[in-house]
Amino acid sequence: xxxxxxxxxxxxxxxxxxxSDRGLTHGLGVFETLLSLDGQPVALDLHLARMRxxxxxxxxxxxxxxxxxxxxxxxxxxxRAGLADGRARIRLALSAGAGDLRRLETGSDAILWMTxxxxxxxxxxxxxxxxxxxxNERSPLxxxxxxxxxxxxxxxxxxxxxxxxxxxxxxxRGELCEAATANVFLVRDGEVLTPPLSSGCLPGTMxxxxxxxxxxxxxxxxxxxxxxxxxxxxxxxxRGVVPVVRVDGRVLPAGPVAAEVAQLCKLRWGAxxxxx
Numbered sequence: 214x215x216x217x218x219x220x221x222x223x224x225x226x227x228x229x230x231x232x233s234d235r236g237l238t239h240g241l242g243v244f245e246t247l248l249s250l251d252g253q254p255v256a257l258d259l260h261l262a263r264m265r266x267x268x269x270x271x272x273x274x275x276x277x278x279x280x281x282x283x284x285x286x287x288x289x290x291x292x293r294a295g296l297a298d299g300r301a302r303i304r305l306a307l308s309a310g311a312g313d314l315r316r317l318e319t320g321s322d323a324i325l326w327m328t329x330x331x332x333x334x335x336x337x338x339x340x341x342x343x344x345x346x347x348x349n350e351r352s353p354l355x356x357x358x359x360x361x362x363x364x365x366x367x368x369x370x371x372x373x374x375x376x377x378x379x380x381x382x383x384x385x386r387g388e389l390c391e392a393a394t395a396n397v398f399l400v401r402d403g404e405v406l407t408p409p410l411s412s413g414c415l416p417g418t419m420x421x422x423x424x425x426x427x428x429x430x431x432x433x434x435x436x437x438x439x440x441x442x443x444x445x446x447x448x449x450x451x452r453g454v455v456p457v458v459r460v461d462g463r464v465l466p467a468g469p470v471a472a473e474v475a476q477l478c479k480l481r482w483g484a485x486x487x488x489x
Contacts, residue, residue, distance in 0.1 A: 217328055218286050218326060220326070223290065226328075228324075231310070231311055231322055234320070235308070235314070235320070236324075239314070240359065240362070241308070241360065242306060243306070243359060244304060245306075245358060246302060248303075248451045249300070249301040249302070251297070252288060254287050255450070256418045256450070259421055259422075260418055261278050263416060270357055271309070271317060273318075277307075287305075287329075290303070290328075290329050291303075294329045296329050299331075301329050301330065304330075305326075306326055307323070307324075307325050335453050338458040339379050339455050340376075341377055341378070341379050341380070341460040342380060344371055344380040345371065347390075348364075348384045348390040348412075348413045350384040350390065350411065351385070352413070356410060356413070356414070365394060368380035368393040377459070381461075388408065388435060389408050389434040389435060389438065389439060390408055391412075391414035392447050395417070396414060396448045397447055398429065399434065399438060400443045400444035400468065400470045401442055405470060406434060407429055409431040409433065410431075417448060418450050419449055419452075419478070420448055423474055423477075426478055444456065444465060444466065444471050445465055446470075453478060454471060454474050454475035456471040456472075
């Protein structure tokens with residue numbers, strides 16, 4: 214059994230969820246996946262801010278997401294799970310609980326819970342293939358890390374069956390959006406570019422960290438821009454900055470810009486080299 218923290222208590226799983234919980238039955242909930250290095254959650258403030266925003270957009274009460282309390286709960290969970298050293302993956306989730314399907318509000322049996330597992334080292338590189346369906350940038354779920362995650366899993370399955378690591382998603386306007394589980398950056402004429410949030414991409418915490426540490430231009434991008442890019446790289450909370458070495462069969466170099474950005478963000482290396 215693995216350790217779980219739920220609504221203020223620790224226990225060894227499994228987690229009991231009501232069959233009428235709308236998070237279970239309809240995906241009404243939000244979640245975050247964080248990297249922990251030597252017992253310290255990385256960018257917890259950014260993750261909680263995004264989770265609060267997503268919860269509020271779904272009509273859910275985010276009052277339980279106090280940073281000090283969540284940080285203490287994570288520390289206790291990592292200790293119990295034997296993951297206080299090295300790399301760990303923490304998943305924090307809020308489920309709506311039971312309620313009227315015509316009303317977006319938190320049920321009295323809503324649950325906030327987290328789990329922790331060992332996190333493997335970030336890959337040296339990834340390969341991409343374009344998904345055969347678009348991301349709807351006008352969806353009310355756009356930009357929310359929602360418990361309703363099947364679309365992302367379908368994209369990942371397509372990538373797997375095509376022999377790639379990640380799926381590349383464009384929106385209904387034909388603009389580059391994101392990867393299934395990561396944000397996307399490209400380099401053109403030495404300039405780092407990334408899709409704006411209006412593309413429908415998730416406001417990634419690692420995306421925000423990259424943009425705070427180096428010059429990045431947000432602008433609408435298309436498949437033509439991807440086709441002439443000198444470099445591509447993806448970012449995510451648990452992988453950091455990872456170069457793309459193939460997209461739709463086109464081979465790309467793991468170039469110097471991605472390496473420089475990775476060095477600035479200090480997430481491709483071990484915990485001893487990480488600077489929060």
